[in-house]
Amino acid sequence: MSPEEAGAGGVSLRNVTVSYERKPAVRNVSVDIPAGESVAIVGPNGAGKSTLIKAIVGLVPLDAGRILVHGRPVKEVRLRVAYVPQRGTVDWDFPVLVRDVALMGRYGRVGWIRRPKRADREIAAAALDRMGMTKYADRQIGALSGGQQQRVFLARALAQEADVLLLDEPFVGVDAATEEAIFELLESTRAEGKTVVVVNHDLAEVRKQFRRVLLLNNRVVAYGSPEEVLDPDLIRRTYGGRLTMLDVVDQMARR
Amino acid sequence: MSVLDWLLDPLQYAFMQRALVASVLVGVVCGVLGCYIVLRRMALIGDALSHAVLPGAAIAFMLGAQDFFVGAAIAGVVTAVVIGWVTDNSRVKEDAAIGVVFTGAFALGIILITLIQSRSVDLFHMLFGNVLGVEDRDLAVTAGITGVVLITIVLLYKELLLHAFDPIMAAAIGLPKTALHYLLMVLLSLTVVASLQTVGLVLVVAMLITPASTAYLLTDRFPVMLGLSAVVGTVSAVVGLYASYYWNVSSGAAIVVVATIIFFLAMLLGPRRGLLVRMVRTRRAAGRTATEDALKHLYALQMEGTPLEASALASRLGADERDARRRMSVLRREGLLDGGSLTGLGYDRAETLVRAHRLWERYLVEEGGLSDEDVHAEAERLEHLSPGDMAARLDLALGSPRSDPHGQPIPAARPPVGNGDAPALIDLSPGTKARIVALQETTPEGLHRLADLGLTPGTEILVTALEEEGILLETGGTVRRVDRTLARMILVATTTSPASGRS
Structure with missing residues (x-):
């Protein structure tokens, strides 16, 4: 470990470039997310938000640059990172129950070949309880609404007991109860000093819920507190005059 | 061997x-x-x-x-x-x-x-x-x-x-x-x-x-x-x-x-x-449709003053008398028919069906551009598939019409006692002021959540905006967002509405 990295908590990206289907989706991104911060990544479709998150988790190879989590390559600290991908990446007909899915959050810590112990089951059950999903524990996952499915996957991430939490568009297509559950989760994880990175669209919520905002459109447009960053000019630059602009203005006005 | x-x-x-x-x-x-x-x-x-x-x-x-x-x-x-x-x-x-x-x-x-x-x-x-x-x-x-x-x-x-x-x-x-x-x-x-x-x-x-x-x-x-x-x-x-x-x-x-x-x-x-189980379920639904049809025709007979007899019902249904008698006995078992007349409950249920049917006809003619002759069969199908608040939504979309395309009167909505015919929050347009009259949500968590949002019967609300995910409303000086599912559960009585309806 070099001196500059010693003791560095959180997530640090240096000159990160990542390709998605052979086109660069993220270009030269350098961002420091200190431990315990909550960051919203905001940008139009195709801006590379999901790719950036996947790069932090180590799911896509970097073309250039370096990502460190708590001062180390993510491969060495996988147990400290939990990731909730966008909904719809799994087969909802798969024969697993809600509590089986929550227990999967423990697999990384249990380790190869060993079986989850009672303590693991208790942690998974507590995570489900925290997301208000206890009474659905014995349901097959396909029998849930979209919001409930999202809560199950959040519970699974909680059960991982990671201190870096990465959520990709958790608010898409969920009901009010789930939205509330997610906000509570964000608040409590922040209180526990965890680092949270969320891909989000709703600018009004971003302003209220996050301490830092990263405006991304393949490269970093701006990064800082919501007051600094959520400026109509910067937002226009992020969204590049697309029609989504209208939504943005609407959301700003509604606040 | x-x-x-x-x-x-x-x-x-x-x-x-x-x-x-x-x-x-x-x-x-x-x-x-x-x-x-x-x-x-x-x-x-x-x-x-x-x-x-x-x-x-x-x-x-x-x-x-x-x-x-x-x-x-x-x-x-x-x-x-x-x-x-x-x-x-x-x-x-x-x-x-x-x-x-x-x-x-x-x-x-x-x-x-x-x-x-x-x-x-x-x-x-x-x-x-x-x-x-x-x-x-x-x-x-x-x-x-x-x-x-x-x-x-x-x-x-x-x-x-x-x-x-x-x-x-x-x-x-x-x-x-x-x-x-x-x-x-x-x-x-x-x-x-x-x-x-x-x-x-x-x-x-x-x-x-x-x-x-x-x-x-x-x-x-x-x-x-x-x-x-x-x-x-x-x-x-x-x-x-x-x-x-x-x-x-x-x-x-x-x-x-x-x-x-x-x-x-x-x-x-x-x-x-299994396919067999699914078939049985479909047949049960078909049975319900048949019973509801019988109820509607008995209602029409009662309005005409014709005695409610199996022969009269059979001719209206285009079915044989044995079938008509069987359907009437189902209605009796369900407490919708008593001897020679519909019970209060039967009368209410029939009117709800007729209302849905005629509103659908009107809707299909006005919004779908179907001809008067074509709509009957389609409305016949839709009336059995309409969830509780559907009639109220049609009514609102059509500006509370009095009659169907054939000129027959549309019965009034049942009083809002949580039976789903009162408009729900989801039916309101921005600018509408309303009072919450009942909650259809019955689970304890759901009621608890509504109470947390301050949305209890008697609360005055103002709808400020409709969004993809839900409805923004103002109550007691704070803005709340209610998702669409929840908004369907909240029955309201409008106090003032904006100039134009939501059609």
Whole structure:
């Protein structure tokens, strides 16, 4: 470990470039997310938000640059990172129950070949309880609404007991109860000093819920507190005059 | 000959004992491994690998190797690698790549086997199995492979489960995706070898896919699926074995036919998702529609002042009198009809139906541009499918019309006692002021959540905006967002509405 990295908590990206289907989706991104911060990544479709998150988790190879989590390559600290991908990446007909899915959050810590112990089951059950999903524990996952499915996957991430939490568009297509559950989760994880990175669209919520905002459109447009960053000019630059602009203005006005 | 004799007699022969053991082993190992193949959607690759082991086995024979299964397993893995390589390095997609590679390998295998046929290798038996010809050495191979495959699956249970269910998370926690994929390919190739003598390599894919698919239809739990699949595989293999013994038919074919029959039985008769159960459910819904139709016509008769008799109902329904009488007795049982007149409840229910019907007609004419003559049949169907708040929404969209397109009056909505005919929050346009009159939400959590939001009966609200995800409203000086599901549960009485309706 070099001196500059010693003791560095959180997530640090240096000159990160990542390709998605052979086109660069993220270009030269350098961002420091200190431990315990909550960051919203905001940008139009195709801006590379999901790719950036996947790069932090180590799911896509970097073309250039370096990502460190708590001062180390993510491969060495996988147990400290939990990731909730966008909904719809799994087969909802798969024969697993809600509590089986929550227990999967423990697999990384249990380790190869060993079986989850009672303590693991208790942690998974507590995570489900925290997301208000206890009474659905014995349901097959396909029998849930979209919001409930999202809560199950959040519970699974909680059960991982990671201190870096990465959520990709958790608010898409969920009901009010789930939205509330997610906000509570964000608040409590922040209180526990965890680092949270969320891909989000709703600018009004971003302003209220996050301490830092990263405006991304393949490269970093701006990064800082919501007051600094959520400026109509910067937002226009992020969204590049697309029609989504209208939504943005609407959301700003509604606040 | 008793059934027991029929079953036990063959077992006095050593070859039959070996065949029985082999069948059980193959049923179990194919059933268990098959679950992963089915859930990972690798049925096609399973078929490919089973054919592609042939050249490997042939080369092993040519080299004089005793353990031809090693050659077969190597051929299986090489095929899997080549398929991946073709997919990654050409514009050919995976299914075509599979087709190219496995047919080529299979053809090569046939040529090699034909060349060495003189030396104790029977191509027909390799292709279609010959369970009655299983020898001790074959049995040892089958048992050894079954042991290896089952032990691997037990040890790596959670890794393989996560890999099958959510490969993204599996990769995120550091499980080696490629290694697990090729591990499954090795297990698959070994299983094919273990099954060669029993079902043959042409049909082994059926033993991998069919019992697992049967189990998939019947359960929502993965461990149960593994067990059920093993049981179905074993039963198929043993029944097929007896068929092969008594009728001298190909053992592989007999086993697969039995497995297929079990699959279709499960599909038809399955307790939850079986077609029969679904048919009964549909019929029940049809029965309800028939009863509701009868109720509506009785209502019309009562309005005309015609006595409610089965003959009058029959002529209106275009049905025979016995049918009409049966429907009337159903209505009596449900307390909607009492002697010669509709009960209060029956009257309310009928009016709700008539209201939905006429509102739908009006809607279809005004919004759908259908002609007056066409709408009746469509409205007839829709009225039975309308959820509680549908009529209120139609009413609002149409600006509370008084009559249907044929000029008949539309009955007024039932009073808002939570029966769903009062407008719900979701029906309101921005700018509308309203008072909450009732909540249809009945779960304790739901009511609790509404109370937390300050949305209780008697609360005054102002709708400020409609969004994709929900409704923004102001109450007591704070802005709340209510999602659409919840907004349907909140019944309101409008106090002022904006100039234009929401149509």
